[in-house]
Amino acid sequence: MASLRPLYPLYCPPTQFTPSSPPWIQTKAYPQPLFPISSAELQHSVQSQSPVAVSVSFNPSGNLDLPLYDDEDNAGKASPPMPPREGRYEVVIDNDIITRLDLSPFHSATGITSPMSVKPKEFLDRTIGFTINYKREDENDPRELSEFPDIRLWFVRLDAMYPWLPVLLDWRAGELARYAAMLVPHQMSMRMGVVFNPEALELFVVKKVFVVYSWLKEHDDESPMPRLKAKDMARMLGFGIGDDLFDLVDHHN
Numbered sequence: 001m002a003s004l005r006p007l008y009p010l011y012c013p014p015t016q017f018t019p020s021s022p023p024w025i026q027t028k029a030y031p032q033p034l035f036p037i038s039s040a041e042l043q044h045s046v047q048s049q050s051p052v053a054v055s056v057s058f059n060p061s062g063n064l065d066l067p068l069y070d071d072e073d074n075a076g077k078a079s080p081p082m083p084p085r086e087g088r089y090e091v092v093i094d095n096d097i098i099t100r101l102d103l104s105p106f107h108s109a110t111g112i113t114s115p116m117s118v119k120p121k122e123f124l125d126r127t128i129g130f131t132i133n134y135k136r137e138d139e140n141d142p143r144e145l146s147e148f149p150d151i152r153l154w155f156v157r158l159d160a161m162y163p164w165l166p167v168l169l170d171w172r173a174g175e176l177a178r179y180a181a182m183l184v185p186h187q188m189s190m191r192m193g194v195v196f197n198p199e200a201l202e203l204f205v206v207k208k209v210f211v212v213y214s215w216l217k218e219h220d221d222e223s224p225m226p227r228l229k230a231k232d233m234a235r236m237l238g239f240g241i242g243d244d245l246f247d248l249v250d251h252h253n
Helices: 095-099 104-110 120-126 149-161 175-183 198-218 226-236 243-251
Strands: 004-006 042-046 054-056 089-094 128-133 186-189 193-196 239-241
Touching: 089 095, 089 104, 095 149, 128 175, 149 175, 175 193, 175 198, 175 226, 193 198, 198 226, 198 239, 198 243, 226 239, 226 243
Parallel strands: 042 193, 089 128
Antiparallel strands: 004 239, 042 054, 186 193
């Protein structure tokens, strides 16, 4: 069976989302958090089939150089989140654009006007980010942006039009994490920030791996390592993808 295993294990009490993990998910418990947690960071939890309850989190700083598992002595030594990549394509949206489900700011900022016209290399090099200038009706509204249904709907439409978009985002500045929060069911925690429904996040990650891998393979002249890029994207959201999954896709292409 294809292997899919969460990365960056953390310890925390189990949340209300505690389904059993499928057999190809492997987890490992740690006595203290590997990364400091704030309201701006995203985390999802899974319950192991073993007696040990564990949580799994991705690294919000986007540090792809972390080992698969850190030991206790290295806990809490993750580098802070990185600033937006210089020269990235910046998509600016506001209340009016969001209400009208208007994707033209994305088109004008990136030059992408059709899913068939995109050449990955340029966007993989520069990446894409979002500036959300959203004015709350109630200035005391404590909700995060990912909790507003109209903002989420705008991102749902964008993702439906360009399902491979996550691979082009500015991962190291947290754009992939925020994008996932717009599309994946989650709850807000004062202590942990955004807590994903683990099954929903797992399905989201696997679906995007399939989409991104196939899309990059169609442009293999510009993206010579589609497996690696798809794996890196999954790893940013806390999952390790085995080559056997890609072998199955290729064999039954």
